[in-house]
Amino acid sequence: MNLGTQPLGSLTIPPQALAIYNTGDALLSISSVTLAGTNSGDFSLQGPSACTNAPILPGGMCSFEVGFVPSLVGPESTFVVLADNAPPNSQVQEAVGSGAGPLAVVSPLAVNFGSQPEGTISSLPQFVTLTNAGNQPLIISSVMFPSGPDAAQFPKVAQATTCAAVALAPGGSCAIAIDFQPETTGLISTEVGFVDNSGFLTGSQQVVTVTGTGTGMAPILTVAPASLSFGTQPVGVTSGTQTVTLTIVGSALLNLTSIAVTGSNSTNFGFFVKGTNPCPLPSGSLIAGASCTISVDFAPQAAGPVSATLSISDNAAGSPQSVALNGNGGTSGISLSPATLNFGSQTVAASSAAQAVTVSNTGTTAVAMTIGKAGANAGDFAETDNCTQSPLAGGKTCVMNVTFDPTQAGSRSAQVLISDSAPQSPQILAVSGTAVQAAATISPTGSISFGAALAGTASPPVTVTITNSGSGAAILIVGAASVNPPGNFTTVNNCTSGVPAAESCTLVMTFAPAAVPTAAPCGSTAGPKNATLTITDNAPTSPQTIALSGSAMDYCLAPSGVVTQTVTAGTPATFQLIADSVQGFAGSVALTCADAASSSTCSVQPTTVSLASGGQVPIVFSVVTAANGAAPSGKAPDVRWFGPSLPSLAASRWHALALWLLALLLMIVALASASAANRQLPRGMRFVQTSALALLLSIGLAACFGSSAGTPPVGTPTGTYTMTVTGTFTGAGGSTTRSVQVTLIVQ
DSSP: EEEEEEEETTTTOOOOOEEEEOOOSSBBBEEEEEEESSTTGGGGETTOOOOOHHHHHHHOEEEEEEOOOOOEEEEEEEEEHHHHHHHHEEEEEEEEEEEEEEEEEEEEEEEEEEOOOTTTOOOSSSEEEEEEOOSSSSSEEEOOOSSSSTTTOBBBOGGOOOOTTTTTTTOOOEEEEEOOOOSSOOOEEEEEEEEOOOOTTTEEEEEEEEEOOOOOOOOOOEEOOOOOEEEEETTTTOOOOEEEEEEEESOOEEEEEEEEESSSTTGEEEEEOOOBBBBBOEEEOOOOOOEEEEEEOOOOOOSEEEEEEEEEEESSTTTTTTEEEEEEEEEEEEEEEEEEEEEEEEEETTOOOOOOEEEESSSSSSSSSSEEEEEEOOOOOOOOESSSSSOOOOTOOOEEEEEEEEEEEEEEHHHHEEEESTTTTTTTEEEEEEEEEEOOOEEEEEEEEEEETTTTOOOOOOOEEEEEETTTOOOOOEEEEEESSSSSSSEEEOOOSSSSSEEEEEEEEEEEEOOTTTTTTTTTTOOEEEEEEEEEEEEEEEEEEEEEEEEEEEEEEEESOOOOEOTTTOOEEEEEEEEEEETTTTTEEEEEEOSSTTTTEEEEEESSSEEEETTTEEEEEEEEOOOOTOOOSSOOOOGGGTTSSSSOOOHHHHHHHHHHHHHHHHHHHHHHHHHHHOOOHHHHHHHHHHHHHHHHHHHHHHHHHOOTTOOOOOOOSEEEEEEEEEEEEEEEEEEEEEEEEEEEEEO
16 A cells, blocks of 8 residues: 655645455454554554454455555555454555655754853854755745844854755755854853744744853743634544744743643644644743744534634743634535446457546535545456545535456456545445457468469459457457558458457458569569468457468560660661560560661561460560661651652552552543544543643652752661660559660661
């Protein structure tokens, strides 16, 4: 049990509940509950009689609370010891906590200048050192130097004082220095010290008594404050302390004879002395100029306002001095709605929707609370709230949200414990639910072989079915489906929502071997490909795995001879290439070429290659260049020789023109024959014959001799050209291309 790190001396630390369960099959009798250990004085038991008054039935429980008020800086611990009839006749539970805060330590605790002649000053000053022995910064708000009528008899040494308004780090220290210069004879005393935040108590005083020789005077006692008001405090709960300070003015001793709380409601208030400067109790003396403190608290026994008086009896004028005390007893109570939660059936490893519980303070005073869990299956339930951040005011509500996230199948239960200062603490919220287990059946199991696929294409998809073979309300949740290593297999996860029992969802797997990167050699991605499909879900067998395999095929075009040729314009070039099957590729590849040189033609033979698995087919790639003044084979003549009056014609259109000229010639022959037979034609027909012959003669002359406005054909320019042969394969996975390049240098 860990009560955390708490401020020193704080009385507002909420206790923590300790539950005792009888897990046996006989009555459990607890005879006593005690605390043991070095720091047991800083721990307390609250309500242990709930466990000792009556035996605990099998399966039953009792509980009480452990409180903690640290008095030391640093770790503290104790042991809760239960004497009972269970083996081995006692049970021990460790409780730990830690005190946090600054801790002021002064040295020496008293300064005595001894005898000093009246009107002289001590030969050496006396130093009072303040050290921060705590673990938080010690803030010194002021230094208490001698004041009042005798202040001049204890002058401070200003240049030797280093404690004015500073913050001391843990382990740090500072000092003040004073001299003694008596003005009268007899015992003279005063106090010096510091006002700081030691123990996180603002205004904490560390006082050192300083004495010398002086004459006596009648004591004068001041008491501050004149009254203490504790406001509203829950009935039966002790408040924090408030301080009354007694200060002696003059040079005579104060004889304190008694301190008491009086009045009809005196039992509602208590006092004690503690700290660095407590008043003597039950009686004692205080030197002149000294001060001491009395701590008062309030624990109302019933609802409503109450008052009493703190009475101080002594030898000072006005004795007994009194301080008025008042406070109001308030009520507190915590109720839960609903008082139990049942989550019904919930799938193992899947968190339920949150169920809300309203926590109400039915009283009039604020209640601070802590919330924890207990029970055999406490880890299956989670709780969040807005109740523990600050005390819940009277009449107000807060909300707890509880979820059920079972780790095993079967009936599960636990308790949510609310520990507070209200009656019947801790309040218990019983939570329960039934955990059901989903089961995953994967089909196909073991492995999937996709066979062969061309690099850069995708195989036909394969469906993986995931079935929830669990029963009842179990929901199968498929968290992720991943392929490792990635790159050659793709997955589409259709399992995006929970799968009820006897239903299924699917993953779609595809083998898509990577295409060859731009700078990589052809066929470099071909070969066997393997990966693992991992499916994670909330079934006990998760993760499930399927081995994936496939083979990436490829086809490549490559030179089988020289890759660079140098020719003179007008000279053809021939390159020897090869088509190659990689990793079992088989199919028909269509071949085309791209001619980068002007006035030249390219061709590839054959235009289609049929590759068998592991086979090779030779390819001849030819380029025909043109010399100056000649058109290369297969190209139309330079029609610019017909002059600007004729349009440029392709070779196919020259064929059509020749057919028209042949038809015109046949028509002229026919007309001539008719003329010979009839010996006479009309004038118009003779004109047509003459015109046709003239047209035919003009075209023939133009074709042979050209026009003075045209220029002769220009051959392939000199330069370096990149020629490309491309192979295209079209299959079920789509079309892919591979290419090879050669270099032609024309001189």
